[in-house]
Amino acid sequence: MKKGEIYEGMIETIEFPNKGIVWVKDESVGETVRVIVKNGMPGQKVRFQINKKRKNRCEGRLLEVLEKSEREVREPVCDAFPAxxxxMYQTMAYKDQLSMKAGQVRALIEDALVRGGQVKADAPEEADYVFEGIQGSPLEFGYRNKMEFSFGDAVKDGPLTLGLHKKGSTYDVLTTGDCKIVHEDFTKILKCVLEYCREQKLSYYRKMSHEGYLRHLLVRRAQTTGDILVNLVTSSQAEHDFTELVEELLKLELEGHITGILHIINDSLADVVQSDETRILYGKDYFYETILGLKFKITPFSFFQTNSLGAEVLYSAARNYIGSTKDMTVFDLYSGTGTIAQILADVSKKVIGVEIVEEAVEAARENAVLNHLDNCEFIAGDVLKVLDDVEEKPDFIVLDPPRDGIHPKALEKIIQYQVPKMVYISCKPSSLARDLEILLAGGYRVERVQCVDMFPATVHVETVVMLSHKKPDSVINVKVEFGEGEGKVPLDNIAKRAEAYKPKERVTYKMIKEYIEAKYGFKVHTAYIAEVKRDLGLPMYDVPNAVEELKQPRKHPTAEKVEAIKDALKYFDILK
Known part of the structure; x- marks a missing residue:
């Protein structure tokens, strides 16, 4: 198998976030090879080209879907799919999306528990934690309350476009005039702005040359009130009077109502939506949103969950895990605009939020005043540094970090508090799994896990984890004398008991493969070992998103390799 070669195969499972797993026979080595093909669905027969080939990893670029999956039960809901x-999962039934995401998270969590020592590798079914499945979003479509659209073109020197980037491209922009994950008001505003900018022949900003005018259209809409903020983002390379555009926007027949239209100047070289200068063209630069009875002020750049109704499900799950915090000091680390802190403030002695984005901290302080909460303190700064200066000690910790997770050194400081319980809210399961290993090594254990789907039809999913720290209830001092004679403990007895209770070495697939190669002189694939274990009824991981019925037969090990695998399993006491 070489780079550039083209193969066909069935996507059997999808690993987070969008890694389709295809098993392909590599004729050069006579074995079946695991290839990662992104952007597919379980059950699809695909054609792909090998674009990455390393020692332990092979990736292919999806070229074509040859046969649809049985899970694709509906037609695409928008014109831009699948470009x-x-x-990418919009053609799947929502219940199948939920099942697949729950399976992906569970697999990552259990791998972390095995590596962290909470779960035995050879007995994952005996895991001593509760996986509580997944809760869906109250809205499957039209759930996003914020969208950043980009200006550009779909083909070089083509007409001006306004929408989302084409899959796999940082330059080509598709006009997404019927996007279904946002409210219809977004679509009407997008079409109005695009038509106006085309008529005015305004140029768009080119990221390579850093030349041009139009950059982004940022729209935010309150779920509870329908208030809308329209933010047109440009460079400072031209001047334009947007009075006519404001008039056109205000004429639109919307379900909600525009409370503010802003012109934001952004000359950053990076492709990010930020403000060097903000000009209010109409109305005001904020609106209010309500979550679980609390009121929050939302500005163009406020950090706020993009699915308001889904956020209520997420925070309710977190609050359920947190339980009673009466008379407790709670640390809300990576607190954003203080949503969780304020949800807990009513039932806590004090809540201290730490957030690195100063604008978010200012918003959190405003929101606390708005909600008449006087026991919240919000500190601007990096968690890694701020914890050194905070005098209070927490009784409970809530973690809600950004997508990349928590810095290992910050985790070490968090662990040093030794709080009995903490809750970790994650928007990226793979980062969560990495951080859990560190927390497990620090004496914590996973008690409960709950997934919440905030982003239907996409690859993303939120996870809430409750962790506990076991401390000794009491200390008993016992005086023991070693040696021979009455009342003394013989040393040879200690050695025998230690040997008897010595934990068994974890047997890995690598050890089994090395044993077989050394004894029989040939190699066996991991998939063959897994198949033999499955046939023998030995413990296996659950794979909720596996294909139930393959459309082409899976390659099986020869009788010789089956016997060699059974011999290795007996050697390592896995098979009696």
Whole structure:
């Protein structure tokens, strides 16, 4: 198998976030090879080209879907599918999306528990934690309360476009005029702005040359009130009077109502939506949103969950895990605009939020005043540094970090508090799994896990984890004398008991493969070992998103290799 070669195969499972797993026979080595093909669905027969080949990893680029999956039970809901990679699971039934995401998270969590020592590798079914499945979003479509659209073109020197980037491209922009994960008001605003900018022949900003005018259209909409903020983002390379555009926007027949239209100047070289200068063209630069009875002020750049109704499900799950915090000091680390802190403030002695984005901290302080909460303190700064200066000690910790997770050194400081319980809210399961290993090594254990789907049709999912720290209830001092004679403990007895209770070495697939190669002189694939274990009824991981019925037969090990695998399993006491 070489780079550039083209193969066909069936996507058997999808690993987080969008890694389709295809098993292909590599004729050069006579074995079946695991290839990662992104952006597919379980059960699809695909054609792909090998674009990465390393020692232990092989990746292919999806070229064509040859046969649809049985899980694709509905037609695409928007014109941009599948060119826009945002909602790649939209043709799947929602219940299948939920099942697949829950399976992905569970696999990552259990791998972390095995590596962290909470779960035995050879007995994952005996895991001493509770996986509580997944809760869906109250809205499957039209759930996003914020969208950043980009200006550009779909083909070089083509007409001006406004929408989302084409899958796999940082330059080509598709006009997404019927995006279904946002409210219809977004679509009407997008079409109005695009038509106006085309008529005015305004140029768009080119990221390579850093030349041009139009950059982004940022729209935010309150779920509870329908208030809308329209933010047109440009460079400072031209001047334009947007009075006519404001008039056109205000004429639109919307379900909600525009409370503010802003012109934001952004000359950053990076492709990010930020403000060097903000000009209010109409109304005001904020609106209010309500979550679980609390009111929050939302500005163009406020950090706020993009699915308001889904956020209520997420925070309710977190609050359920947190339980009673009466008379407790709670640390809300990576607190954003203080949503969780304020949800807990009513039932806590004090809540201290730490957030690195100063604008978010200012918003959190405003929101606390708005909600008449006087026991919240919000500190601007990096968690890694701020914890050194905070005098209070927490009784409970809530973690809600950004997508990349928590810095290992910050985790070490968090562990040093030795709080009995903490809750970790994650928007990226793979980062969560990495951080859990460190927390497990620090004496914590996973008690409960709950997934919440905040982003239907996409690859993303939120996870809430409750962790506990076991401390000794009491200390008993016992005086023991070693040696021979009455009342003394013989040393040879200690050695025998230690040997008897010595934990068994974890047997890995690598050890089994090395044993077989050394004894029989040939190699066996991991998939063959797994198949033999499955046939023998030995413990296996659950794979909720596996294909129930293959459309082409899976390659099986020869009788010789089956016997060699059984011999290795007996050697390592896995098979009696």
């Amino acid at each position: 826009c990679g945002g909602c």
